[in-house]
Amino acid sequence: MAYETLIAVDALRDMLASGADVLVFDCEFDLGDPGKGARVYAAGHIPGARHAHLDEDLASPPDGTNGRHPLPARVALAAWLRAQGLRKGQQVVACDSSGGAWAARLWWLLRWLGHAPVAVLDGGKPAWIAAGLPLEAGGVPPAASGDFEPGEPLVPTPVSARQVLRNIDEQAAQVLDARDPSRFAGNPNSLDPVAGHIPGARNRFFRDNLGPDGRFRPATELAAEFAALLGGAPAILQCGSGVTACHNALAMAIAGLPAGRLYPGSWSEWIADPARPVETGTGTDPEPLPST
Incomplete structure (x- = not known):
């Protein structure tokens, strides 16, 4: 069974226990401390998960006019995914500890590259931990290069x-x-x-x-x-x-x-172009976690 939106903790646990062909990415990130995600990952992640860094892996460098997290080049992103071991048709699971705030970016990017079997772990790492499941510390061994190649996007063309x-x-x-x-x-x-x-x-x-x-x-x-x-x-x-x-x-x-x-x-x-119009009004107090 392929998962294309969400996957439950129990389903991921069973896949990993059975040796199913699944590649897990830990997308931990903190806007205020861009290095924190890697430290949190190293301290404890779902066994076998690889770290995906929002700034370094899931975006291209900003130039001051194209936003804080421009889309990565498709060729570069596909090469990085192959280096992580991604194979054609392989199930991918993305997770974080922020309700999917960062994991959903990887979900969208993989669909942009034409890869359908990608899901976000519902409840993320907190749900994994609450289920009494283990984490592992440190990194993971280098992966054998995968054979993934980008295909036709499964999401609509982005707008400018x-x-x-x-x-x-x-x-x-x-x-x-x-x-x-x-x-x-x-x-x-x-x-x-x-x-x-x-x-x-x-x-x-x-x-x-x-x-x-x-x-x-x-x-x-x-x-x-x-x-x-x-x-x-x-x-x-x-x-x-x-x-x-x-x-x-x-x-x-x-x-x-x-x-x-x-x-x-x-x-x-x-807002990088002051000629673009801005509107204000209709707001409430912010929640603790900022969106990016």
């Missing part, structure tokens, strides 16, 4: 800032912003040099996709809430830098809704 700007007038799609409500409203914060949101955007904080236990909420609830926000329009998904927008993409896939188009540069690219 120019297309998002044009959409403000055309209103052909609804922009959904995954940042917390305070940042969306335009309250001062440490991440956004210019506060606010894209005119016409609606706020869908990625944390709202999760229940109190850190697992994704039922598909029917997600479907109803996204449908209410979209009103029948297709979605453009953005956040601070195109990372937690992927969490909303995953939630929409769980809900069985048509896939939205990712705006990879997101707010950090949008």
